[in-house]
Amino acid sequence: MSWNKFNLYNLAHRALPPQTSRKTLFQQRWEAKRLTRGYHGDHLTERQWQRLFNAGGRATSSTLPSLTFAALERRLEVAVFRCLFAPSVMAAHQMIRHGAVQVNEKKMLYPSYRLKDGDMITVDPDAIPMLKRGESPKEPHTYTPRDYSQPFHFLPDYLEVDYATCSAVFLREPVARPGRSEIPSPYPPHTHQLAYEFYVRKRG
Structure with missing residues (x-):
């Protein structure tokens, strides 16, 4: 999960199933x-990765593989990245460790913190590399993503973001149903299914 231009190039060329x-x-x-x-x-x-597949789920067999990845979206470091406040999950990890992120107006230093429905995330504007300050204190910040990464930017439905205040609300965990999944991924559900089968078979 990174907006690095080399990573985006690789993802674009791996978008189709192998x-x-x-x-x-x-x-x-x-x-x-x-x-x-x-x-x-x-x-x-x-x-940690294997725990996702050991935890199981409440969904039907056709949606369980995709929902396995939904738990990751609750991690604070992933949410900060999904909000486009950080250029990568690792950058979000460092922002949190350095005290630049708050959850419900309290500083949160744990990147793996699991967000609850309705939690508000606030990021220090000075820590957001894509945010440019106005020429005067009265001018608002301007969010300016890198040109090459803009076509890949999107906001998931389970996040509500306000760039004027550098804050966001985690509304709910992403959902999946046959034929549609809200979990952002460059790979189709069939690839998720195969990965899920790998660990389930290994566990069994």
Whole structure:
């Protein structure tokens, strides 16, 4: 999860499902695990990543693989990145560690903090690299993303962001249903399914 131009280039060229016609089912699952871990869980240890799949879920079998990744969206570092306040999850991690992020008006120093529905996130404007100060104190800040990253920017429906106050509200956990998922990912649900099967089979 990064707006780095090299990362965006790689994601753009990996957006299509990998060719699987000549791969065994195990190889397809392993490749899906590698891809999803590289995007959704690069900031996690392998043990933390495996816990996602051990936790199970309340969804039907067709939506459970995608919902497995929904828990990650509650992590404060991921939410700060999704709000476009940081150019990467690792940058958001550092912002939180340096005391630039508050949750419900209280400084939060734990990047892995799990947000609850309705939690308000506030970020110090000086810590946001894409924010340019006005020439005078009375002029508002201007949010200016890098040109090459703008086509990739979006705000998920489960976040409400106000750039004038550098704050956001985590409305709810993303949902998934057959044919549609709110979990932001460069990979299709089929890839999530294969990654889920890799860990479920391994666990069994």
